[in-house]
Amino acid sequence: MKYPDKNGHFGEFGGRFLPETLIALHDELEGVFKSALKDPQFKKEFQYYLNEYAGRPTKLYYAERLSQRLKTLKVYLKREDLLHTGAHKINNTLGQILLAKRMGKTRIIAETGAGQHGVATATAAALMGLECVIYMGEEDTRRQSLNVFRMKLLGAQVVPVTSGSRTLKDAMNEAIRDWVTNVDKTFYIIGSVAGAHPYPLIVREFQAVIGREARRQFLKAENKLPNYLIACVGGGSNAMGLFHAFYKDKSVKMIGVEAAGHGLNTVEHSAPLAKGKIGVLHGSKSDLLQTEDGQIQVAHSVAAGLDYPGVGPEHSFYKKSGRAEYVAVEDREAIKGLKLLSETEGIIPALETAHVFAYLPKLARKLKRQQSIIVCLSGRGDKDMEQIKELI
């Protein structure tokens, strides 16, 4: 069985829950995407921008001092943080903007939380000379003012969203409202493996380069497959990007790390896989933070990029089928994770990615003998310096 099925379902998850106005567009996008994947010219162009512009392939770096510290884990870092714009997000925005051009769209819109996807989208739009509008919760524009400035420098218009909770989910609502209104000329670049079919599939395919490279690089270095893969999960695009190429390697265990915010026993966290209930938001069915009455709850995480009440449908599917395990790490632990990597390897990760490094010592303690692990080092910490300064 291949996932998703023809209607975009990953088992009971995924699908296409959208206003009718957007259905024809999704049908068209699905067709364009499938033909692009078969078109050598498209693949060549995409690979060109990934390599020459974004800086692929990224290194798979053996983290020797971190491994010594952890004792039972031999850690390899997949260095997505070294890509242009500082995170894995650029892989996807380059792919989607090429699709937008194929469809003859002249206007790009996107939502952003921390601003990383917004910056990556504004970057790709500047590269291709397309108009770009970024929706960002008013709350987030304050928390991440530097990224707002970056997006503006790149020529994008940043619209602060004042509806609802004024965070990422509301930015996505507002982007969808724009899209319904300007459907003819507008392409919506979704930043995670979320949204209605075919978006979770598109984003997975454009991010899958992470896992394909890592698999090849690890085999070359160790002449075997790794025991573990690990990545942080907000919507889950860097995790799915790493996991996908290993899906059939049954011996390889996968771990996704969600944000437990102030704790899983509070209401202030961003861990729908741990504590949510199946529901529908922004076009697809997945685990979701919601009230008894079916209202969407506001998520919380110190990492704005994980601050989302839903998760990509394929992660819900991985969890339900047992293909991956999902754990959660609190804000204060994430800060410790950030220090751990900074001090042992001289690499300051993004707050999102820091959640993974907080979990590694916990995993290491459970292991009896040494196991190998690939960490998706999805982003660098530069964007978070102001915030971290206040937290430490």
Next chain:
Amino acid sequence: MNRIDQTFSRLKQDKRKAFIAYITAGDPDLKTTEQLALALEQSGVDILELGVPFSDPLADGPTIQAASQRALAAGTTLPKVLDLVKKIRRTSNMPLALMMYYNQIHSYGEQKFVKMVADCGVDGLIVPDLPPEEATDLIKYAKAHDVSTVFFMAPTTKPERMTKIARHSTGFIYYVSLTGVTGARQAIPSSVTRKIREAKKITDKPICIGFGISTPEQIRTMKKVADGVIVGSAIINQIVKHAGQSDLVPKVSKFVRTLSRALD
């Protein structure tokens, strides 16, 4: 035949078009919604769409978003909306449809949800983020309880898809007048009359037009082609205008009367 079907068959005999009003349940409070519903019935409203407020109403413009937030802030929940429906049903036989987002239906469980709403006297469901492809189970349960499932056609809907939507839609078909979200507009695209005529060729089911409609002139244009018109945001604007005043209900009813008369 539920109350929606009966209404359309009566209107057809009378050679009249349906006036469908939308209000958000619980805005400004449930007591006012109850009074409004009963007053609107006397003001020429043939079918009432009751909006169930949702935290993330992505098909709605600023007017209904704000109404939803006010209703949620006032403590409105689905069980309370259903209590309201029961109260309206004590004295009124007006057809009632719930307009709501799919997550709430899913969270109660589709089968349980449909039974719950049918028992309270709800006649139809309008779910803007649920296309027929994802609605197989809901359609099945709704059919068993004689609850209509109203689906949407939009200016972007392709002809072959229109056939599918017409097949699954019961009660009526909701034709979205423009590409956009809900909200009162000065102008409705003129192409809409042609598009509704096209849709009429493929189905005998009633087609009602909504999104953007706010004036008697627009209604007079639409009644030439559609079987009914749906007005929401323009009514909510009136509720906002008269909020906190003792004569809110008569004022809003009077406004609705000026719109429903355009169908005479």
